[in-house]
Amino acid sequence: MNKTPRQFARALLAAASLLAQGAWATSLCPAHTHTLAFFNGVWNTPDAAAGGARALLATLDEALRPHPARATLAIGAEVFYNASGLQRGRRQGIEDLVEVFAQRAAELDDAVRQRWELFWEIVDGRQNGWRRIAAVLPRAYDTAVALTEARNARLLAQATSFAADPPTGIDYAAHRLRLRALHALGRGVLLVGHSQGNFFLNAAYRTLPDPAALAAVHLAPASARTSGPHLLSGNDMVIAALRGVVPGTPPPPNLWIPPSARDASGHQLIETYLDADRNGRSSAGTLMADGLLALKTPEPRASPGYFTATLAWDGEGDIDLHVMEPGGDHVHYGARVGASGTLDLDNTAGHGPEHYHATCDPQRLQAGIFSVGLNNYAAPAGRQAMLQVATADHGVIRTVQVDAGPPRGEAGDTSPLIVLRVAVARSGPAWTVSVH
Known part of the structure; x- marks a missing residue:
């Protein structure tokens, strides 16, 4: 950013004070060295996806126990979520199936990428599309008829209970931004995808130019491509059903998980692949442990916080992150340290990220509303x-x-565009945070 001499001096003082900020107590923040990033499959609610992340973390922990390095690792799990059409009440979740088709097509070529629209015409009951798509893909007509007939049936309900959420552009962008933030925090990241989540994993994996800090494991991949080792049961009926129906071919089965009444589809994450009574759990744990132990953690450029705010944008130019703290401090590039937090990344070249962290020290963290926003300093x-x-x-x-609006320079520093309000509350020793 083009700062005045006075602002530049303040920025230097702020940078020096980061050392003191980093030395504060961290009782509100776990000291994670690594993150397991879980990309859920279709039609998961947020709670169900969080349950899957916990189950994966427990499986990984079991696999790491014999390793001497386990004592030096502090691993957290996060859900890299994608929102479900089923949640939004759209067509009994059929749109999520169509998005699987779209994602697989997008992995191949531009010509086949548009064929999902024809597929949608079939599934949505528009008869005039049947003949067109039957000429494009083998078995498509029969598949469309079957889906149309079964869409409200119990079979379809059972088949969709394992799935995740339809891919949108904002999901991809949100995943990329979080990965960049974790990289700035110095975390090694293990990406684990299940079912449709593997499409999101593949897109995220290409985000960072530092492959040594990322490892990927694919469980029951619906994608035709993989970014790391995979695990696919020979009796996974859902992935088997995709062969010949949607473009491309999933990776070959490399394990046979015995059938169980708990999951007749052979596809669900917890009920089949992480079932403690069958062989999928140990195999998944081994793949995850091998990937995580091979990671090289990057040099941290930012600090963890009780909460963090990260800003990025879609091109060149200078956009600034602003945080108004409850006590009245206005944290931005010209005053990077507030009473409760610090702007530890200030990007001036374009794309970001900029990063603010609220202190992990309960003696310094303020309760109240943190207003988080931006100013388009000098971007088109x-x-x-x-x-x-x-x-x-x-x-x-x-x-x-959001649209960052027109460039406003220093004039916009006094009235940034407020985008989110983060409410921090304290009741005795317990702290909570919510966003409005």
Whole structure:
């Protein structure tokens, strides 16, 4: 950013004070060295996805116990969520199946990428599309008829109970931004995808130019491509059903998990692949442990916080993160240290990220409203900015994409565009955080 001499001096003083800030007590923040990033499959609610992340973390911990390095590792789990069409009440969740088709097609070529629209016409009951898509993909006609007939039936309800959430552009962008924040925090990240989540994993894996800090494991991949080792049971009927129906071919089965009444589909994460009574759990644990132990953690450039705010945008130019703290401090590039937090990343070249962390010291953290926003200092009008709030315990809790507006320079520093309000509350020793 083009700062005045006075602002530059203040920024230097702020940078020096980061050492003191980093030395504060961290009782409100777990000291994680690594993060397990879980990309859920279709039609998971947020609670169900969080349950899957916990189950994966427990499986990983079991696999790491014999390793001497386990004592030096502090691993947290986060859900890299994608929102479900089933949650939004759309067509009994059929749109999520169509998005699987779309994602698989997008992995291949531009010509096949558009064929999902024809597929949608079939599933949505528009008869005039049947003949067109039957000429494009083998078995498509029969598949469309079967899906149309079964869409409200119990079979479809059972088949969709394992799934995740439809991919949107904001989901991809939110995942990329969180990965960049974790990299800035110095975390090694193990990406684990299940079912449709593997499409999101593949997109996120290409985000960072530092492959040594990332490892990927694919469980029951619906994707035709993988970014790391995979685990696919020979009796996973859901992935088997995708062969010949959607473009591309999933990776070959490499394990046979015996059938169980708990999951007739052979596809669900917890009920099949992480079932403690069958062989999938130990195999998944081994793949995850091997990937995590091979990671090299990056040099940290930012600090963890009770909550963090991360800003990025979609092109060149200078956009600034601003945080108004409850006690009245206005934290931004010209005053990077407030009473409760610090702006520890200030990007001036474009894209971001900029990063603010609220202190982990309960003696310094303030209760009240933190107003989080931005100022388009010197970026072209029309830039889309993404602001993401995450907590030390739960990872991302809100991501918002907004138009950054016209460039306003220093004049905009006094009246930034407020995008989110983070409410921090205290009741005795317990602290809570929510976003509005």
